[in-house]
Amino acid sequence: MTSRSRLVLMFVPVVVTVVLAAVVGALVVVQDQRQGQQVAAADRAAEDFVSDVGTFRGDVARELGKVEATDPATLRAALTGAVAEPPRLAGAPDLGVEQSEKYARARETERTFLEPYERLSRELRRAEVALTFVEAARDALRLRATDYVGFGPLGDSAAVRSRLVPAFVQARDSFSAVRVPKGQTALAGTVRAALQHVIDEATTLAASIDANRSFSFSYAEEFSAALVAVDDYATTVQGDVTEAVNALS
Structure with a gap:
């Protein structure tokens, strides 16, 4: 083998190594770019959703303010009617969803932002x-x-x-036919007892006459x-509604 041949053989592994390193480096750069693009896409989806939620909240508040x-x-x-079409968080590339902090926060917002409206509806x-x-009762x-x-x-007792x-x-009897709210059985009994008191006393009055x-x-x-x-209960109910409405702010 000539000296020139030996020199070529010595440099071939070096060249191959350099080429491989360049290829790997290029792949890493491409991968980083793709990752960055996917995270950016997830960020944009999250930002759009958060903006839509803000608009949605304002729209609901305006509609309720008319009533x-x-x-x-x-x-x-x-x-x-106001909450019938809430905003939805758009999908994003898997890697972006996995690594985007904004998307993670948007997911949490999506999970919870309707809760105040649901609570108000229940109230x-x-x-x-x-x-x-x-x-x-009144x-x-x-x-x-x-x-x-x-x-x-x-x-005489005729009118009585x-x-x-x-x-x-x-x-x-008309009052007794009305649905009693949960936890208000005692209050319903108080109202009926007041009415029954008049019935009983009036019956005694007629017999006495x-x-x-x-x-x-x-x-x-x-x-x-x-x-x-009854008035105290009505005040409590109205207070609960007001509190639930204020929770939307």
């Missing part, structure tokens, strides 16, 4: 039932015995038996206590 906040049924209908459903109950407690028998002594007692029985005995009764204390309890 009377004390009317839970109307408010819930407006809420249902409004409860408020609808509660305020129907409250109005029924209607029943607005009854006055004097509207049926007038003021002063009664000469034919007007007063039936009116309060009907009020009691027929027997020519003196008898009178009062129901102001029972009605007043029941009405205070």
Whole structure:
């Protein structure tokens, strides 16, 4: 083998090594570029989603602002329409999804951003039932015995038996037919007891008149206590709705 041949053989491995290193380096650069592109794509998807969520929140707030906040049924209908098409986080390349911190935060936002609206919807459903109950209780407690028998002594029991007692029985039964909100069985019992008190006392009054005995009764204390309890409950319900609405801010 000549000296020239030996020299060529010595340099061939070096050249091959250099070429391989260059190829590997180029592949690493390409891989880094692809990785960067995929992360950038995931970042853009995350940024677009976060922007859409901000717009969505503003739109919902404006829609709810058009509705009377004390009317839970109307408010819930407006809420249902406003959140019907929430923004969605767009897909992104797998590597970008895996490595993008922005995309990870956007995923967490997607998981939680509807929760305040869901909570408000639940509160409004409860408020609808509660305020129907409250109005029924208030209607029943607005009854006055004097509207049926007038003021002063009664000469006979006819008005008591034919007007007063039936009116309060009907009020009691109508109220009893209304759905009782969860946890308010005792309050419902207080209202019914106040109405039943009038029925019982009026029945005794009618019998006393027929027997020519003196008898009178009062129901102001029972009605007043029941009405205070109903009003307190209504205040609590409205406060819960207000708190849920404010949580959207």
